[in-house]
Amino acid sequence: MPERSGRRGRLAAAGAFSLALIALVVAMPAFRPGLHQLFPELREPIYARASFVTLTIAHLQLVAIATGFAAAAGIAIGIAVTREAGRAFAPLARTVGTIGQTFPPVAVLALAVPLLGYGSAPTLAALSIYAALPVLEATLSGLGAVPADARDAAKGLGFSAWTMLWVIELPLAWPLMLTGLRNATIINVGTATIGSSVGALSLGSPILEGLSASNPAFVIEGAVVVALLAITIDRWFDVLEDMTPVI
Amino acid sequence: MSALLSALATPDARRLAIRNPVLLLLCVVATIALVAAGFLSTAPNRLADGVSLPLWQAPPALAVLVAACLGGLGCLAIRDARMSDWAALGLAAGLAVALLLTASFFAKTLIVAGHPAQRQALGPAFWIAFGVAGFAMLDAMQRLALGFPARAACLFLLLGLFAGLASAGTFDALSLTREFVSHRTLFVTALLRHIALVGAALVVSILVCAPLIAVVRRGGRTRAAIYSVLSLLQTIPSIALFGLLIAPLTFLAGHVPLLRSLGVSGLGVTPALIALVLYFAFPLVRMTDAAFSAVPTEVADAARGLGFGVRKRFVAVDLPLALPVLLSGLRVVTLQAIGLATVAALIGGGGLGTFIFEGIGEYALDLVLVGAIPVILLALAADFAFRLVLAAVETPR
Incomplete structure (x- = not known):
């Protein structure tokens, strides 16, 4: 997809990847004969503990819920520390955002296990907390980049603090915030995959089971679907960013 | 406490004489954690669920020390004193040390003779307060x-203190220490392997990316495709x-027997290294491209005017200007x-993962920490280290 292919090209790419993903997930059982030929030594060439439809939906749920929490927390904290009453917290919030992002996401997931046990809970918590950091950073830089002229003009027009935030600041900060959300979502798709190592159901489940049971077919199935899912989500963000007016 | 919180929420905090609302919030969080959550947990063996013990069951002198540091920080948050920020820095460092000492000695008092498998693990209250x-x-x-130098000095001072306490055997009763000690030789191997993997991936990706960067810098359709x-x-x-x-x-x-004799295999280091290089290509190519694009054309022209050759211009002009971005x-x-x-540990790549x-698989949560921390x-x-080098590169200008 060349950079200048325009809106229609982006939309077409996102749509094509979505269709390919849906087709692959739904038609996975049809690949059985082919995989049997590729890996004749395997008794079961298709992951059967859960269907790929279930796995994909579970994966998407994890990512959606965690990214939702992360977005709410990151944006709320970002807004709170840029208001007059919360300004004292801004330097600390910025430092936490920067230092926190040097932590590898796997390590954050590992730290959540002793506190929350096994299953979806530690994965959701780790995903939500970790993904909040890029959103927070993006919100802070987005709100920080709002020109002082725009604020002064709004004040001159008699805008209240809330109206100013809603009508002036957030729309101007939105392009940067969207980039932060995109990073957060892509990181979450990856970390949710590793989340199956602590017992969360996701597209990582066939990969990890394939690795531990020496079943390369399971690994390939999970890896191809999750890679396609990540690319599809990324393409939709591309469409969304393209539709965001640059003011 | 609720009065303090509502004072926090009022916009005019200065009238209520709250000097540092950030510090106050931190103190409130630590207090709630220390009162409500377990400080240590003790279990008969590595796999059993532990009994959680709060801070107030620790030896009184130590619990009081923690409370005093926290109380002192709380006072500094509310009232103005001379050198309050220096005092807060000292008390916060004191709190960290006090927490470590309390946990260690508290754990030592819990040891029951004749039960070598018994474990004392750090609880959520410890981690939150820390x-x-x-x-x-x-x-x-x-x-x-x-x-930056002052912060680094503070960091090294604390690290030195920590190393001293550790080598004196202060932390020996904690399960984290015991897990670490029992994996000591493996740990060194894994740490070196981790660093070697990262280093090798960096070197290989720089070598692989150099021709890509040359293509990208030429522009055109290939650039967009790459x-x-x-x-x-x-x-x-x-x-x-x-x-x-x-x-x-x-x-x-x-x-291909040649590849096999070179050590290429489906699991282990080979896929890990290739995957790392594939990941690094994008940031490396894009940032190098951006770094050299940022060299002003006037500077490049001036260098040409001075009769600099292509190579001399690259070494003397382009590289130093692009270095911070690189x-x-x-x-x-x-x-x-x-x-x-x-993550490469999952495919047998070794390293701290x-x-x-292994810890997740065996339900040995302290082993998880031995890798994660x-x-x-x-x-x-x-x-x-990168900030240090960046600071050194940027100061001359």
């Missing part, structure tokens, strides 16, 4: 506007990329590599 101590130190340093392929690769989850490389590499190693690019890539190398995934420290150390 985190609060760290944030309070950061906040004090920011308020004091301490420069960028879109590399950015797509970036979005693929690490474990999926590792997994996709296993089958082809196994096939190659099985059918270094920040390398910083991002290195930090990412430390995390990815952790081995402990994490050093990974984080390694990332922080790499970040620190």
Whole structure:
């Protein structure tokens, strides 16, 4: 997809990847004969503990819920520390955002296990907390980049603090915030995959089971679907960013 | 406490004489954690669920020491005193040390003779209060506007103190220490393997990316195509990329004896290294491109006017001007590599991730920490080293 292919090209790419993903997930059982030929030594060439439809939906749920929490927390904290009453917290919030992002996401997931046990809970918590950091950073830089002229003009027009935030600041900060959300979502798709190592159901489940049971077919199935899912989500963000007016 | 919180919420905090609302919030969080959550947990063996013990059951002198540090910080948060930020920095460091000492000696008092399998693990209250101590130190340093050297000095002072206490055997009763000690030789191997993997990936990707950068700098359609392929690769989850490389590499190693004799195999270091290089291509190419694009044309023209040849211009003009951007690019890539190398343990790539995934599999949560804490420290150390080099590169200008 060349950079200048325009809106229609982006939309077409996102749509094509979505269709390919849906087709692959739904038609996975049809690949059985082919995989049997590729890996004749395997008794079961298709992951059967859960269907790929279930796995994909579970994966998407994890990512959606965690990214939702992360977005709410990151944006709320970002807004709170840029208001007059919360300004004292801004330097600390910025430092936490920067230092926190040097932590590898796997390590954050590992730290959540002793506190929350096994299953979806530690994965959701780790995903939500970790993904909040890029959103927070993006919100802070987005709100920080709002020109002082725009604020002064709004004040001159008699805008209240809330109206100013809603009508002036957030729309101007939105392009940067969207980039932060995109990073957060892509990181979450990856970390949710590793989340199956602590017992969360996701597209990582066939990969990890394939690795531990020496079943390369399971690994390939999970890896191809999750890679396609990540690319599809990324393409939709591309469409969304393209539709965001640059003011 | 609710009065303090509502005072926090009022916009005019100065009238209520709250000097530092950040510190106050941190103190409230630590107090709630220490009162409500377990400080240590004790279990008959490595796998059993522990009994959680609160701070007030610790030896009184130590519990009082923790409370005094926290109370002192609370007072400094509310009232203005002379040198309050320095005092807060000292008290926050004191709180961290007091927490470590309390946990260690509290754990020693819980040891029952004749039960060598017994475990004393650090509880959530310890970790939250320890985190609060760290944030309070950061906040004090920011308020004091301490420069990079002063912050580094504080860090090394505390690290030295920690190393001294550790070598004196202070922490021996804690399960984290015991887990670490019982894996000591493996730990050194895993740490070196982790660093070697990250280093090798960096070197290989720089070599692989150099021709790509040359192509990209020429512009045109290939540039756009290279960028879109590399950015797509970036979005693929690490474990999926590792997994996709296993089958082809196994096939190659099985059918090309030369590759097999070179040590190429489907599992282990080969797929890990290839995947890391594939990930690094995008940030490396893009940032190098950006760094050299940022060299002003007038400067390049001036160098040409002075009769500089292509090579001399590159070494004397382009490289020094592009260096800060290049270094920040390398910083991002290195930090990412430390995390990815952790995941590589799942495909037999070794490294610190081995402990994490082994610990998760065996339900040995302290073993998870033996992997996770050093990974984080390694990332922080790499970040620190890059900031140090960046500061050195940027000062002359």
